[in-house]
Amino acid sequence: MAVNEVEFTAAEGEIVGLIGPNGAGKTTFFNLVSGALRVSGGRIFFRGREITHAPAYRRAELGIGRTFQVMKPFPRLTVMENVLVGAFLRHPSRRAAEGWAAEILEMMGLSEFAAASARALTTAGRKRLEIARALALNPTLLLLDEVVAGLNPVEAEGTVELIRRIRDRGTTIIMVEHIMRVIMGLSDRIVVLTHGRKIAEGTPPQVASNPDVINAYLGTH
Ligand SMILES: Nc1ncnc2c1ncn2[C@@H]1O[C@H](COP(=O)(O)OP(=O)(O)O)[C@@H](O)[C@H]1O
Numbered sequence: 001m002a003v004n005e006v007e008f009t010a011a012e013g014e015i016v017g018l019i020g021p022n023g024a025g026k027t028t029f030f031n032l033v034s035g036a037l038r039v040s041g042g043r044i045f046f047r048g049r050e051i052t053h054a055p056a057y058r059r060a061e062l063g064i065g066r067t068f069q070v071m072k073p074f075p076r077l078t079v080m081e082n083v084l085v086g087a088f089l090r091h092p093s094r095r096a097a098e099g100w101a102a103e104i105l106e107m108m109g110l111s112e113f114a115a116a117s118a119r120a121l122t123t124a125g126r127k128r129l130e131i132a133r134a135l136a137l138n139p140t141l142l143l144l145d146e147v148v149a150g151l152n153p154v155e156a157e158g159t160v161e162l163i164r165r166i167r168d169r170g171t172t173i174i175m176v177e178h179i180m181r182v183i184m185g186l187s188d189r190i191v192v193l194t195h196g197r198k199i200a201e202g203t204p205p206q207v208a209s210n211p212d213v214i215n216a217y218l219g220t221h
């Protein structure tokens, strides 16, 4: 079982870090919350409404945006068109959708690549495009799956700054990340999964000093 009896809450405006070893069930958890996978037990609520059986498009409408750890741009569309796909959810006219998409590309530092094919982007660019595609839905809750891992230090610092700005605009964020400096610095609260179960939860200092977490994930060094 990939995720089992994980009780998890995120409060409005919070950044919650979700950490744990490879295979712990972090991405599966995101798939359950976003509706890419169905739960076989348990219930999921979003802003007071039960969404356990809601299809993924309905969850997107309600305000849940997510990125994919294995980036999933539409490779034959341009960078602008990739963002437009989500922008049409809130802006049915093409003109308004393009305006909104352009704003997001600007915020993500992708404006100069708007007309380029998504497949022409570097890894860092494609990771930013993942965030841009999710932001196009104007989400209330954003699920970020390893959007910093694999970036060089300068790119990583830029993405960390962006995540702060997204939260400051009022978006709640749950993020999976392995880079401790990043997750400890950004998170208000951290939840730790191992083998599909929650083994700890608390502030970054509480989690970093928890013996179970050190054993299962952080290591003694
Ligand atoms: N589509 C799938 N079918 C079967 N098993 C899967 C699938 N996706 C992930 N798993 C398994 O579920 C467990 C949790 O995986 P995952 O959620 O990707 O972990 P994490 O994101 O924490 O590294 C792992 O044992 C993984 O091999």
Ligand SMILES: [Mg+2]
Pocket (backbone or CB within 6 Å): 026, 027, 028, 069
């Ligand atoms: Mg994962």
